Amino acid sequence: MQNRILEFTNILRRAGIRVSTAEALDAFRALEVLSIDDREVFRDALGATMVKRAADVSIFNELFDLFWSGFYHSLRESFDQASAGLPERMDYEALLRQIAELLQAPEGEFPALSDLARAMLTGDLGQLESLIRSAAEGAGIERIENFLQVGFFSRRTLEGLGAERAAGELRELSDRLRAAGMSPDESEALSSLIDRLMDAIRNSVRNFTEREIQQRNHDYMEKFRQETLLEKSFYHLTEDEVRKMREVVERLAQKIKNILTIRRKRMKRGKLDLHQTLRRNMSHGGIPFEMIWKHRKKDRPKLVILCDVSSSVANVSRFMLQFCYSLQEAFTKIRSFIFVAELGEVTHLFKDAEISDSIERALQGGGVVNVYTRSNFGNAFYAFTQNYLAAVDKKTTVLVLGDARNNYNDPKAWCLREIHSKAKNVIWLNPENPSAWGFGDSVMNRYTPFVEVAEECRNLRQLSNLIDGLILR
Amino acid sequence: MGAGLFDSVESIQKELADLDYICDVNIATVVFLARRLEKPVLIEGPAGVGKTELAKVVATATRSQLIRLQCYEGLDEAKALYEWEYSKQLLYTQILKERFSEVMSGAKTVREAAERVGREDSVFFSENFLVPRPLMKAITADTPALLLIDEVDKGDPEFEALLLEVLSDFQVTVPEIGTIRAVKRPLVFLTSNNSREMSDALKRRCLHLFIDFPSEALEIRILEAKVPEAGKKLSADLVRMMQALRKLDLKKTPSISETLDWARALLALNAEELDRDVVRRTLNVILKYEGDVRKAEGELDKLLAERVDDQRSGAGAAATSSAQRAGKDARHQA
Incomplete structure (x- = not known):
């Protein structure tokens, strides 16, 4: 039993759940004081002691089922099926008695047969399970890595079991x-x-091997997928991936939030403020009982986001908006504008409804712009300076998101210059590679003089680095 | 003492049910382990599923004194653990000045005087000047105690570090005095709404309990235990509605506490059953955002239609009359 629990611990670890030695010991202690007959209690005891993240609970449950019972269950099923094929008038009990007579052995024991044959004949599934398990261990099942090896390991396990010999004996x-x-x-x-x-034993062994690989490599694919999602270019996301991406964005935002709280903490400590300290401690006769520290003040940035929502960059805009609104508490104020050829404000959209939902709506034009036109950056900037320039002040960071593909319209770079002169800084994120800037209908080179930073932003990792590095720091 | 009854998972489930806290095996198992292994429990789950309530009920069931520490940003040692009263110490020094000169009178050398003072110095570094805060209280309590550290995720990471010593060894180190150990280990419950991931070090020291929204059957039992006046039919309808609402994509998913509030609100309005009009008028009891209310209103017909279909299927009529009777009985008793 102990070994089984240790093995289970290893499997949990492989699936990305961190189980420390102390926690495994807790699990043992828990099982000492509990009866493990009740499956649910047993599971809860393991769960409470070893799984500490709410997100891991579902993985734990899945693995628990795979590991602790699933196999015995399917073993029973396949053997029940096998013996169900007997004609009704045949009495299996009587048959066993007959065999015992024949082998001249006491009933239920057949010393002349191998363990496997005996277990199969008497339907001793517990024995069968442990036989298969040890044979699989002998075959080095812990080295299994992918589904292509299932056949190989099944064969080796069957050999180890002595399946052929048992068949011969029977x-x-x-x-x-x-x-x-x-x-x-x-x-x-x-x-x-x-x-x-x-047949049943062959299938069971195969089944066992498949379960092993599922247990051992659980989450491997999941992790792989998340890593690639971070790196994958926004241009090539499928719809399904866009949905998965939401979680990834959430998690990244959470990470940045945590960093921010630590940073804010550090801010509180500062140099001794001599002046204030002396003044405060006058009442104590000048003995400095209370210290006053100089606080390094840090403004929370205001943010104005200008998003191109034409279909070519919609994904970037989506994740950027989502990111910024997930980080709501890091900013004093965010105002968002979307544009294609016209420009409109969508801040109000986020006030009430759920974020990702409202972002989808914003990307459909949000009722303020027509998304089925061609991008016109010049026109959009002009509209902004005319109507919303008051939204920009010395504390405001203006974040522009777009590929600057202006469809040969007038870029009106002077509008951006005006915005630039009023803002704290202007940052331009372009999903295109810098080598493409300024070629074809790209007017990026006309705008770059009026932005502090122009960066390529093609995947989520770049986006999160940029937001953390440029805006929050 | 109730402790004798608390010695198996089933008996815990029953004990808590007697106090109107209906829980599944999972919760009972963890409570059992917490008592037997003397380990703290970290309870996570959405708001309003009864995390804090569990701690309170367990305290009542085990006849322990409940010591509660509410966490918030900026909570520090002085407010959570203990405070050293410098002013009181100073005051004592002033008052005892004369006694000291008595002690020192007759001392021939400075060294001798210092030694005499030294003999008395434990007076000045004693628990007299220690103001215990919840954590300290829980450790020094000589009767059974249950320490509830509520919303631990709202506290700062530094505070978490402070908790580590308390939670693993049940001891506190006070620089002025030394280490104070728990006479009797208190039961510790921590609750978290998951606004921040707790550190691994903290989690390792705790048992983990995740309380999710209850299943339909369990929620009906909870509602019947907590608001028995509601009657069977109204409870069942209400819970089915809540379960359906939770499936919608809402900004704030309504929880058990909302179910109970809603049942009470409906009773106050003398509503015997859920109809469109009543539901529409009382939706703001369960949904806290304008957008959510609007979304639910949009789905209202569908949600109510499911219920009506169920009624037509036959069992409805019989259930109604018996439920009404049950409801009336309950009211008589009250």
Whole structure:
């Protein structure tokens, strides 16, 4: 049992759940004081002691089912099926008695047979399970890595089990029974039972191997997918991936939030403020009881986001908006504008409804712009300076998101210059590679003089680095 | 003492049910382990599923004194653990000045005087000047105690570090005095709304309990235990509605506490059953955002229709009359 729990611990670790030695010991202590007959109690005890993150609970449950019972269950199923094929008038109990007589052994024990054959004949599934398990260990099952190896390891496990030998023994047994005067259709039924039993054992071993790989490599694919999502270019996301991406964005935002609280903490400590300290401690006769520290003040940035929502950059805009609004508490104020050829404000959209939902709506134009036109950056900037320039002050960071593909319209760079002169800084994120800037209908080179930073932003990792590095620091 | 009854998972479930706290095996198992292994429990889950309530009920069931520490940003040692009263110490020094000169009178050398003072110095570094705060109280309590550290995720990471010593060894180190050990280990419950991931060090010291929204059957039992006046039919309808509402994509998913509030609100309005009008008028009891209310109103017909279908399927009529009877009985008793 201990070994099984340790093995289970290892499997949890492989699935990305951190289980420390102390926690495994807790699990042992828990099982000492609890009866483990009740499966649910057993699971809860393991869960409470080893799984500490709410997000891991579902993985734990899945693995628990795979590891602790699933196999026995399916073993029973396949063996029940195999023995269900016997004709009704044949009495299996009587058959076993007959075999015992034949082998001249006390009932239920067949010393002449191998362990496997005996377990199969008497339907001792517990014994079968432990036989398969140790054979699989002997075959080095812990080295299994992918599904292509299932066949190989199944074969080696069967060899280790001595399946062929058991089959031979059983056939020989049925021959001797026939020779001892068994009726032809009974012996026919018996030999087909033996065939089915052999099939059952082969299937069970295969099943066991498949379960092993599922347990061991659980989450491997998941992790892989998340890593690639971070790196994957926004241009190539499928719809399904866009949905998955939301979680990733959430998690990144949470990470940045944590960093921010630590940073804010550090801010509180500062140099001794001599002036204030002396003044405060006048009442104590000038003895400095209370210290006053100089606080390094740090403004929370105001943010104005200008997002191109034409289909070519919609994904970047989506995640950027989502990111910024997930980080709501890091900013005093965010105002968002979207544009294609016209420009409109969508801040109000986020006030009430759920974020990702409202972002989807914003990307459809949010009722303020027509998304089925061609991008016109010049026009959008002009509209902004005319109507919303008051939103920009010395504390404001203006974040522009777009590919600057202006469809040969007038870029009106002077509008951006005006915005730039009023803002704290202007940052331009472009999903295109810098080598493409200024070529074709790209007017990026006309705008770059009026922005502090122009960066390529093609995947989520770049986006999160940029937001952390440029705006929050 | 109730402790004798608390010695198996089933008995815990029953004990808590007697106090109107209906829970599944999972919760009972963790409570059992917490008592047997003397380990703190970190309870996580959405708001309003009864995390704090569990601690309170366990305290009542085990006849322990409940010591509660509410966490918030900026909570520090002085407010959570203990405070050293410098002013009181100073005051004592002033008052005892004369006694000291008595002690020192007759001392021939400075060294001798210092030694005499030294003999008395434990007076000045004693627990007299220690103001215990919740954590300290829980450790020094000589009767059974249950320490509830509520919303631990609201506290700062530094505070977490402070908790580590308390939670693993049940001891506190006070620089002026030394280490104070728990006479009797208190039961510790920490609750978290998951606004921040707790550190691994903290989690390792705790058992983990995740309380999710209850299943339909469990929620009906909870509602019947807490608001028995509601009657069977109204409870069942209400819970089904709540379960359906939780499936919608809402900004704030309504929890058990909202179910109970809603049942009470409906009773106050003398509503015998859920109809469109009543539901519409009382939606703001369960949904706290304008957008959510609007979304639910949009789905209202669908949510109510499911219920009506169930009624038509036959069992409805019989259930109604018996439920009404049950409801009336309950009211008589009250």
